[in-house]
Amino acid sequence: MKRVYPAEEFCVACRLCEVYCATEHSQSRDVIRAFKEEQPPPTKRIFLQQEGAASLAINCRHCDEPRCVWACVAGALTKDPVTGVVNYQPEKCIGCWTCLVACPYGVIVRDPNRPKIAKCDLCPGRDVPVCVAVCPNRALVLS
Amino acid sequence: MPKYLIVGNSAGGIAAVEAIRQVDPKGSIAIVSDEPYPAYSRPAIAEFLMGERPFDERMLFRDADFYSRNRVETHLGVKVLRLDVGGRKAVLDNGEALPWERLLLATGGTPIMPPMQGLALEGVHTFVTLDDARRLRQALLNGAKRVVVVGGGLIGCSLTHSLLQYGGVQVTLVELRERILTTMMDTPTSQRVEARLRKLGVQLLTGRSVVRVLPDAPGARVGGVLLDNGEELPCDLVGMAVGVRPRTELAHGTPVRVQRGFLVDRHMETSAPGVYACGDAAESHDFIYGASRVVAIWPNAYIGGRIAGFNMAGDAAQYDGCTAMNAFSYFDLALASGGMFDPEAQEECTTLSKESGEVYRKVVLKHNRLVGFVLLGDIEQSGVLYRLMQEQVDVSQFQEHLVADNFGLVKLPRPLRQAWIREDGRVPQKATAPAGRAHKAVE
Numbered sequence: 241m242k243r244v245y246p247a248e249e250f251c252v253a254c255r256l257c258e259v260y261c262a263t264e265h266s267q268s269r270d271v272i273r274a275f276k277e278e279q280p281p282p283t284k285r286i287f288l289q290q291e292g293a294a295s296l297a298i299n300c301r302h303c304d305e306p307r308c309v310w311a312c313v314a315g316a317l318t319k320d321p322v323t324g325v326v327n328y329q330p331e332k333c334i335g336c337w338t339c340l341v342a343c344p345y346g347v348i349v350r351d352p353n354r355p356k357i358a359k360c361d362l363c364p365g366r367d368v369p370v371c372v373a374v375c376p377n378r379a380l381v382l383s
Numbered sequence: 384m385p386k387y388l389i390v391g392n393s394a395g396g397i398a399a400v401e402a403i404r405q406v407d408p409k410g411s412i413a414i415v416s417d418e419p420y421p422a423y424s425r426p427a428i429a430e431f432l433m434g435e436r437p438f439d440e441r442m443l444f445r446d447a448d449f450y451s452r453n454r455v456e457t458h459l460g461v462k463v464l465r466l467d468v469g470g471r472k473a474v475l476d477n478g479e480a481l482p483w484e485r486l487l488l489a490t491g492g493t494p495i496m497p498p499m500q501g502l503a504l505e506g507v508h509t510f511v512t513l514d515d516a517r518r519l520r521q522a523l524l525n526g527a528k529r530v531v532v533v534g535g536g537l538i539g540c541s542l543t544h545s546l547l548q549y550g551g552v553q554v555t556l557v558e559l560r561e562r563i564l565t566t567m568m569d570t571p572t573s574q575r576v577e578a579r580l581r582k583l584g585v586q587l588l589t590g591r592s593v594v595r596v597l598p599d600a601p602g603a604r605v606g607g608v609l610l611d612n613g614e615e616l617p618c619d620l621v622g623m624a625v626g627v628r629p630r631t632e633l634a635h636g637t638p639v640r641v642q643r644g645f646l647v648d649r650h651m652e653t654s655a656p657g658v659y660a661c662g663d664a665a666e667s668h669d670f671i672y673g674a675s676r677v678v679a680i681w682p683n684a685y686i687g688g689r690i691a692g693f694n695m696a697g698d699a700a701q702y703d704g705c706t707a708m709n710a711f712s713y714f715d716l717a718l719a720s721g722g723m724f725d726p727e728a729q730e731e732c733t734t735l736s737k738e739s740g741e742v743y744r745k746v747v748l749k750h751n752r753l754v755g756f757v758l759l760g761d762i763e764q765s766g767v768l769y770r771l772m773q774e775q776v777d778v779s780q781f782q783e784h785l786v787a788d789n790f791g792l793v794k795l796p797r798p799l800r801q802a803w804i805r806e807d808g809r810v811p812q813k814a815t816a817p818a819g820r821a822h823k824a825v826e
């Protein structure tokens with residue numbers, strides 16, 4: 241399956257991926273309104289990390305061996321047998337945080353607006369996830 | 384005749400069904416449980432008790448069509464009374480006997496009831512099943528106001544948290560040890576939770592125990608509890624949450640060996656060929672303690688059941704074990720811990736810790752390896768720590784980063800983080816499945 245790979249040699253930590261990821265998952269899907277007006281504020285599902293000159297943006301790997309799915313006590317995380325996407329059903333999530341301890345990449349987070357998790361869904365409905373589409377340096381690659 | 388028979392319809396049992404069906408689409412599967420429901424999320428009984436979630440598809444662990452889609456014959460609300468291992472059949476309490484070629488014992492745990500008078504009084508409840516939650520909810524809706532929770536572990540805290548959502552209910556939490564949550568927290572984090580509980584109005588009694596449940600005046604219902612110091616606390620309800628122990632009674636009179644839980648090898652097979660076990664009922668290899676232990680958490684039950692399922696279907700898969708993987712989410716506190724997070728002095732570990740405001744981080748190191756951690760308040764990177772621990776990575780070159788506020792993948796040596804990212808989440812783990820197993824299914 242295709243997933244988003246960070247190419248850290250091209251990442252300049254501009255955080256556009258984070259901004260557009262949050263916008264894509266906002267109510268209005270409009271970047272100005274999402275950040276200036278919306279309550280609750282939008283949440284991102286890709287995370288820029290920096291150490292000195294090194295930086296990379298990372299999101300859910302939709303693992304072939306998804307430890308979060310095996311750890312999920314609620315059945316809210318499942319692996320789609322056809323697409324390979326690790327799907328998340330928020331209405332089932334009980335916010336127990338067990339998947340956070342299971343995920344080896346640190347890319348599942350507590351949703352700041354409700355007692356549930358948030359994670360990358362690969363932008364259903366788009367050909368290419370928005371983080372990949374907006375990255376000015378091709379530092380995020382779908383392959 | 385079922386080829387595969389599974390006792391226990393929860394984390395371990397469902398995982399086994401899913402693994403068996405990945406390997407063997409046809410072999411007949413039967414699952415038996417004395418709970419009369421399709422598999423549900425056991426931890427979500429807390430949501431149910433709070434009234435936040437009815438028992439509907441949101442509480443089910445898998446979709447309503449799970450059993451038909453996987454062609455699983457269900458025997459729900461039926462108990463297995465005993466096993467005839469030589470004759471390969473299970474005797475049920477409805478008079479039937481089910482034969483098997485491969486058997487999985489995913490029987491979970493039973494609440495521990497310390498011997499004391501008064502446990503049979505109306506108003507004494509455990510908190511491990513949906514039916515427990517139903518009875519407690521009914522009692523609260525009927526007006527119970529004063530509750531004594533016996534045991535300050537995860538289940539006692541979960542129960543307390545749900546009780547606090549009922550207006551006007553007063554909770555007293557009694558814990559035998561000097562602090563609560565010893566199986567998942569170190570002293571500083573336990574103390575944070577204790578302070579929070581007191582702030583929420585919970586009466587917390589540590590270093591105390593309940594020695595008897597007292598009847599009310601008519602004599603059939605709970606009227607109070609007697610403590611070990613002679614004090615009496617009046618109450619309407621008692622929640623017993625001192626722990627669970629492996630439910631292993633089916634091994635009696637069979638060659639299936641039991642210590643604390645069913646003993647299994649790395650393929651999850653017991654001492655009786657063709658009989659497998661997993662989850663809260665079994666012991667697993669703890670790769671940090673280097674010993675066989677009961678690790679009663681959902682992920683261990685699921686992964687153990689999955690490994691058992693692959694092996695039952697003839698695909699050799701090996702479980703390299705697990706260690707504590709804890710998450711805590713009650714009272715508006717978030718905590719994650721793993722491994723040997725509170726080492727005994729003789730373990731000769733070093734610890735690094737850092738505290739700032741609401742956030743606390745601690746890692747435990749031994750021979751340059753990470754062997755345990757506790758995170759409070761900022762837990763998102765706990766899984767990175769867990770994996771460093773599981774793969775026994777030499778962390779000496781970057782150990783101070785492990786407790787840094789901005790710890791994450793980028794803090795790992797570049798070759799390591801790039802290898803992790805490139806592997807497509809086909810975690811190089813003999814620990815969980817044959818290489819490429821799930822991969823095969825999605826291609």
Ligand SMILES: Cc1cc2nc3c(=O)[nH]c(=O)nc-3n(C[C@H](O)[C@H](O)[C@H](O)COP(=O)(O)OP(=O)(O)OC[C@H]3O[C@@H](n4cnc5c(N)ncnc54)[C@H](O)[C@@H]3O)c2cc1C
Pocket residue numbers: 313336338390391392393394395396415416417418425426427428429461462463464489490491492510511512537538541630633661662663664679680681682684710
């Ligand atoms: C309130 C609460 C909160 C929890 N929170 C968490 C959490 O946040 N994170 C976490 O990791 N874990 C949590 N746990 C623990 C978790 O639920 C268990 O580790 C997990 O359910 C173990 O799964 P299992 O398949 O081994 O057994 P179980 O879930 O115990 O299921 C075993 C089933 O087998 C049935 N059975 C047993 N013997 C027989 C028989 N002879 N005949 C027929 N049926 C039989 C039982 O009735 C039961 O339905 C929590 C538990 C509780 C009670």
